[in-house]
Amino acid sequence: xxxxxxxxxxxxxxxxxxxxxxxxxxxxxxxxxxxxxxxxxxxxxxxxxxxxxxxxxxxxxxxxxxxxxxxxxxxxxxxxxxxxxxxxxxxxxxxxxxxxxxxxxxxxxxxxxxxxxxxxxxxxxxxxxxxxxxxxxxxxxxxxxxxxxxxxxxxxxxxxxxxxx
Amino acid sequence: xxxxxxxxxxxxxxxxxxxxxxxxxxxxxxxxxxxxxxxxxxxxxxxxxxxxxxxxxxxxxxxxxxxxxxxxxxxxxxxxxxxxxxxxxxxxxxxxxxxxxxxxxxxxxxxxxxxxxxxxxxxxxxxxxxxxxxxxxxxxxxxxxxxxxxxxxxxxxxxxxxxxxxxxxxxxxxxxxxxxxxxxxxxxxxxxxxxxxxxxxxxxxxxxxxxxxxxxxxxxxxxxxxxxxxxxxxxxxxxxxxxxxxxxxxxxxxxxxxxxxxxxxxxxxxxxxxxxxxxxxxxxxxxxxxxxxxxxxxxxxxxxxxxxxxxxxxxxxxxxxxxxxxxxxxxxxxxxxxxxxxxxxxxxxxxxxxxxxxxxxxxxxxxxxxxxxxxxxxxxxxxxxxxxxxxxxxxxxxxxxxxxxxxxxxxxxxxxxxxxxxxxxxxxxxxxxxxxxxxxxxxxxxxxxxxxxxxxxxxxxxxxxxxxxxxxxxxxxxxxxxxxxxxxxxxxxxxxxxxxxxxxxxxxxxxxxxxxxxxxxxxxxxxxxxxxxxxxxxxxxxxxxxxxxxxxxxxxxxxxxxxxxxxxxxxxxxxxxxxxxxxxxxxxxxxxxxxxxxxxxxxxxxxxxxxxxxxxxxxxxxxxxxxxxxxxxxxxxxxxxxxxxxxxxxxxxxxxxxxxxxxxxx
Numbered sequence: 001x002x003x004x005x006x007x008x009x010x011x012x013x014x015x016x017x018x019x020x021x022x023x024x025x026x027x028x029x030x031x032x033x034x035x036x037x038x039x040x041x042x043x044x045x046x047x048x049x050x051x052x053x054x055x056x057x058x059x060x061x062x063x064x065x066x067x068x069x070x071x072x073x074x075x076x077x078x079x080x081x082x083x084x085x086x087x088x089x090x091x092x093x094x095x096x097x098x099x100x101x102x103x104x105x106x107x108x109x110x111x112x113x114x115x116x117x118x119x120x121x122x123x124x125x126x127x128x129x130x131x132x133x134x135x136x137x138x139x140x141x142x143x144x145x146x147x148x149x150x151x152x153x154x155x156x157x158x159x160x161x162x163x164x165x
Numbered sequence: 166x167x168x169x170x171x172x173x174x175x176x177x178x179x180x181x182x183x184x185x186x187x188x189x190x191x192x193x194x195x196x197x198x199x200x201x202x203x204x205x206x207x208x209x210x211x212x213x214x215x216x217x218x219x220x221x222x223x224x225x226x227x228x229x230x231x232x233x234x235x236x237x238x239x240x241x242x243x244x245x246x247x248x249x250x251x252x253x254x255x256x257x258x259x260x261x262x263x264x265x266x267x268x269x270x271x272x273x274x275x276x277x278x279x280x281x282x283x284x285x286x287x288x289x290x291x292x293x294x295x296x297x298x299x300x301x302x303x304x305x306x307x308x309x310x311x312x313x314x315x316x317x318x319x320x321x322x323x324x325x326x327x328x329x330x331x332x333x334x335x336x337x338x339x340x341x342x343x344x345x346x347x348x349x350x351x352x353x354x355x356x357x358x359x360x361x362x363x364x365x366x367x368x369x370x371x372x373x374x375x376x377x378x379x380x381x382x383x384x385x386x387x388x389x390x391x392x393x394x395x396x397x398x399x400x401x402x403x404x405x406x407x408x409x410x411x412x413x414x415x416x417x418x419x420x421x422x423x424x425x426x427x428x429x430x431x432x433x434x435x436x437x438x439x440x441x442x443x444x445x446x447x448x449x450x451x452x453x454x455x456x457x458x459x460x461x462x463x464x465x466x467x468x469x470x471x472x473x474x475x476x477x478x479x480x481x482x483x484x485x486x487x488x489x490x491x492x493x494x495x496x497x498x499x500x501x502x503x504x505x506x507x508x509x510x511x512x513x514x515x516x517x518x519x520x521x522x523x524x525x526x527x528x529x530x531x532x533x534x535x536x537x538x539x540x541x542x543x544x545x546x547x548x549x550x551x552x553x554x555x556x557x558x559x560x561x562x563x564x565x566x567x568x569x570x571x572x573x574x575x576x577x578x579x580x581x582x583x584x585x586x587x588x589x590x591x592x593x594x595x596x597x598x599x600x601x602x603x604x605x606x607x608x609x610x611x612x613x614x615x616x617x618x619x620x621x622x623x624x625x626x627x628x629x630x631x632x633x634x635x636x637x638x639x640x641x642x643x644x645x646x647x648x649x650x651x652x653x654x655x656x657x658x659x660x661x662x663x664x665x666x667x668x669x670x671x672x673x674x675x676x677x678x679x680x681x682x683x684x685x686x687x688x689x690x691x692x693x694x695x696x697x698x699x700x701x702x703x704x705x706x707x708x709x710x711x712x713x714x715x716x717x718x719x720x721x722x723x724x725x726x727x728x729x730x731x732x733x734x735x736x737x738x739x740x741x742x743x744x745x746x747x748x749x750x751x752x753x754x755x756x757x758x759x760x761x762x763x764x765x766x767x768x769x770x771x772x773x774x775x776x777x778x779x780x781x782x783x784x785x786x787x788x789x790x791x792x793x794x795x796x797x798x799x800x801x802x803x804x805x806x807x808x809x810x811x812x813x814x815x816x817x818x819x820x821x822x823x824x825x826x827x828x829x830x831x
Contacts, residue, residue: 014489017496017511020503027407034403038396041189045392048185055384057180059355082175082288087183151384153180153355 054090056147058083061096061156067108068163076104076162083156090149093123096158101138108133108162115159119148122158133162174359176274176287176295180351181387189392191276193399204406205414211502212463222422230421237420237534244532247474250322253312254532257337260306264344267299293362300348300365303341310338324473325491333408336401343394345369347387354383412470416533419468423534424461428525429682429729431542431642432459437651438687450647451546455497455506458543465535466497475527475537480758480780481520485773488517490527490537497540508544515553518544520770523643523763524724529754538763545645557768558644565649569635569656571767572605579604580631586617589628589664595620595699596666597627598680600673601636602797608804609672609797612820616672616696619822622829623703627670633660639679644764654687661689668692670699672822674725674796675762681730695726697795697821701735704742710830716744718824719787721780721803722756723796736795739821743828747787757783761798777806784816792818 019027061083064075079098088094102108112129116122123144133139143158182190206216223230236242241258245251274285287295313334317326349369352360361367378386405411435448452458458466469491476482476491493513500506509515521541528536548554554562564573582599589596597620603613620627638653661669669691671677681693703709718740726732733753740746751757760776781803784792794800803818819827 014487014492014513014517015496015511016492017499017506019499023499030403030407034400037193037403038400041193041392041396041399044189045186048183048189049385049388052183052185053385055181055183055388057355057384059180060175087181089183151381153380153384 052089054149054151056088056090056092056151057153058088058094058147058156059154061158063096063098063100063158063160065100065160065162067104068111068161075159077101088147090147092147093144094147096143096145097141098143099138099140100133102133102135105135106164107135108164111161111163113161116145117154117156117158119150119152120156121146174289174292174357176271176285176292180355181384182391186388186392190395193395194402197399197402201402201405201414208415208467209418209464212460214460226422233423233425233534234417234421237532238417241532243534246530246532249312249316250472250474251532253309253316256305256309257313258309260302260304260309260341263298263302264306264341267295267302270295293359296360296363300345300363303345304365307338307341307345310334310341314338322473323477325471325476329408333401333404333410336397340394340397340401343390343397347390347394349373350378350383350387350390353378354380354387409471412468412533416468416470419465420534422461422464425534427682428528429678429725430686431683432539433686434546434647436687437648438655451548451550451645452508452540452543453547453551454504454508455500455512456504457508457547458497458540462540462543463497463501466494466501466540468533469494469498469535470533471495472532474530474532475535478526478530478755480522480524480526480760480776481517481772483757483774483779484520484760484776486517486520486770487514488520488541490540493517493540494535494537508540509548509553513541513544515548516771517541518548519555519558519768520765520772521763522724522758522760522765522776524758525729526724526755526758529728541763542643542645545643546647547645549645554644555768558764561644561764561767562641562646562649565636565638565641565646565653569653570601570605571636571640572601574605576632576635578632579634582610582613582617582629583631585614586621587628589630589666591665593626593628595625595627595668595670596661596664597629598637598669598671598673598676599629599634600671600676600797602801603672604634606797606801608800612797612800612822613672615820615826616700616822619700619703619709619825619829620670623700623708625699625703630660630664635660637676637679637684639675639683640764640767642679642683643762651687654684658684658687658689661691666691668694670694670696672696672797672820674723674730675798678725678730695732695735695795697726697735697739698732700822700825701738704739704825709825711743711825711828712830713742714744714828716791717747717789718744718791718793718819719747719749719784719789720752720793721749721759721784721799722752723794723799724756724758724762726795727756728754736793736821739825740793743824744791747789749783749787751783759794759796759799759802761802766798766801775806777802778810781806781810781812781816785812790816791824792816793821793824794818795821 061081063079063081065077066072067076070076079100081096081098109132110129114122123146126142241251241255244254270287274287279285316322317324317330345366346369348363348366350373352363352366352370353373373383434450440446471491473491476489479490481488496512506512509518518541521538523538525538527538531537561571564571568574569576582604586597597617599613602609604610635653635656637657638650641653642650669680671680674695677693677695680689700709704711720736720740722733737746757780758776759780792803794803800818800820807813807816807818
């Protein structure tokens with residue numbers, strides 16, 4: 001080894017080793033895989049978007065129970081139902097389940113007229129109204145709802161109407 | 166208290182994305198996660214480490230592993246030493262950790278718990294806290310990435326920047342910004358008053374009306390952006406093994422498994438005493454090829470992040486030699502699986518191998534506990550085995566063999582100093598180890614006399630060994646001549662045992678380090694201190710009375726006293742007691758080497774400028790007229806620099822002992 005040269009005669013640069021061909025090859029393959037994956041995913045996404053152009057997101061559902069004869073702007077009962085983990089398509093049907101307890105001072109009759117947020121429709125209510133709900137009694141309800149045929153995000157309000165028995 | 170219209174606080178996550186599109190998320194994220202885990206495992210299995218070995222290691226070393234991961238990884242013990250880069254890394258690291266946890270919680274709540282168990286965990290106060298933290302994580306991640314980008318663009322520090330660096334930083338920045346826009350758009354499309362907790366996204370959400378975005382087109386925009394977000398994350402994760410981001414997985418392992426030993430102790434490849442008894446000299450010393458490196462070194466190389474801190478601290482790099490610790494580590498990393506890649510042919514040049522001063526500035530700087538100089542030592546050991554050494558090195562080693570000192574001086578010359586101190590006897594408290602520089606170098610001898618005089622004045626019951634003293638082998642070991650080193654160790658230990666030595670005071674930090682950190686492995690059990698510590702104690706206790714002069718002085722910390730053994734205070738105490746210490750910018754742990762260490766005092770290597778000249782320029786910036794040293798090699802190097810730079814009349818170089826002597830009050 002020749003190390004007898006003195007300072008000032010440097011001009012030597014540390015030499016970086018090139019990445020091996022095997023490494024470069026693997027990197028190239030990975031880049032191709034990534035590009036292909038993104039391309040395929042994009043195609044799938046475009047297909048999915050065109051087939052599911054409408055998405056409906058119900059963030060929460062509120063059941064308001066009104067009583068004829070009372071002030072109809074103030075519900076006698078309100079049942080909040082969290083509902084935001086599923087993205088629906090336009091026109092799809094989803095079901096809401098809840099317990100309705102009559103904590104009013106009289107027996108109540110649930111009438112067959114109801115309303116729902118614009119764009120949504122109620123397909124069915126089970127048990128089917130009209131029906132009588134005794135004082136302090138609880139009944140289990142299922143409401144099938146049809147989602148709107150346009151993009152929607154927000155809450156859904158369902159108004160049910162009752163009368164004193 | 167905040168509620169949405171139904172009175173419930175809950176995360177509206179994964180909205181607007183139908184199942185068909187969620188499939189893209191599940192397929193890409195699961196496949197890339199498996200790929201990354203397999204790559205990580207393959208990185209080590211290709212080195213011969215199997216899953217079983219990992220489990221056994223963790224079972225035996227789990228405490229140390231967790232402790233080191235927390236200390237050096239999670240809490241950034243070493244990373245923060247560089248303030249800008251440390252803060253930058255801290256922000257990026259914690260930003261990514263917070264966002265990773267957030268994403269995991271979303272997946273747990275929305276992809277597992279809600280569909281399968283009918284409930285989520287991102288509700289109520291927990292959800293509000295979650296959103297605050299997620300926004301905080303995003304904003305600190307962006308701040309860290311902007312700092313990283315600025316650092317690359319501004320070029321205030323020397324960085325080895327390649328296109329990949331911009332691609333990675335840019336991709337992460339895009340990913341973070343996408344995340345914020347998605348969150349803000351979600352708020353805009355369905356605003357709850359409790360969304361104010363998402364304090365960044367809340368304010369961004371007000372910009373959308375200005376771009377004509379409403380519910381109908383906003384949802385489609387959200388879906389498109391979400392898809393791009395998923396693809397960005399996928400691309401980054403897939404490219405991770407080929408980018409600098411690979412350090413996330415590899416450096417974590419490196420810092421966790423590193424066996425942290427005293428910095429001043431080199432590894433012992435064999436025990437000469439055992440070999441002499443068994444007659445088996447068939448052991449492997451040093452590394453000819455990368456494949457010869459110990460497994461621990463290969464793991465270290467894999468964990469190199471290419472940050473360049475070692476490169477910027479290395480005096481050999483500054484001097485323009487072809488040694489570059491970063492390049493060495495990267496070269497090993499690139500060839501670690503390739504087998505027969507020559508350490509002194511491809512990884513580094515022979516000149517580079519000899520240019521290392523073993524000052525350990527690189528070790529001090531490395532944020533992931535790599536010891537770059539040990540790669541040089543392994544290479545040198547092989548060069549010695551193959552006799553690929555310079556004539557000066559041959560002379561040096563021959564002198565050690567025949568005269569037990571590197572100067573080739575007659576051993577009896579050491580007895581000259583017996584005129585100034587008694588011969589050591591069993592009953593004495595302290596052995597003053599004069600050292601080869603103290604015995605044979607005129608300037609060193611002058612200083613040794615002063616130290617002895619001060620020890621006498623301080624009432625220390627000490628003696629010297631005279632011609633019974635032999636070089637302690639420090640430089641031989643660092644040159645790579647382990648056998649010669651151990652011969653000297655065994656001879657010296659025999660002498661110490663003969664005289665029942667209990668305490669050694671050295672003037673040379675190299676001797677100090679080797680006695681303190683390397684001799685115990687060979688059976689030496691004595692207290693070892695440097696003369697600066699002994700003299701500082703004498704001054705502090707009043708046994709040596711000094712006056713404080715008006716002189717200003719700067720201090721050159723010897724590497725083997727300061728950075729390697731953490732002794733910074735004694736020299737400073739002495740200088741502040743006798744005058745006014747003006748610190749150099751490069752002081753303490755960041756002190757620059759004088760250029761003599763690792764054998765460089767004894768031979769020359771190719772470089773553009775001498776290290777001692779570079780150091781002297783730093784000294785001259787302080788505008789003082791005195792430079793204090795505490796090492797005979799530093800003394801010789803700095804005096805040589807002052808002479809050759811024609812600065813002899815501008816700066817005087819003195820040992821701390823000489824400074825005490827000048828200010829002694831009789």
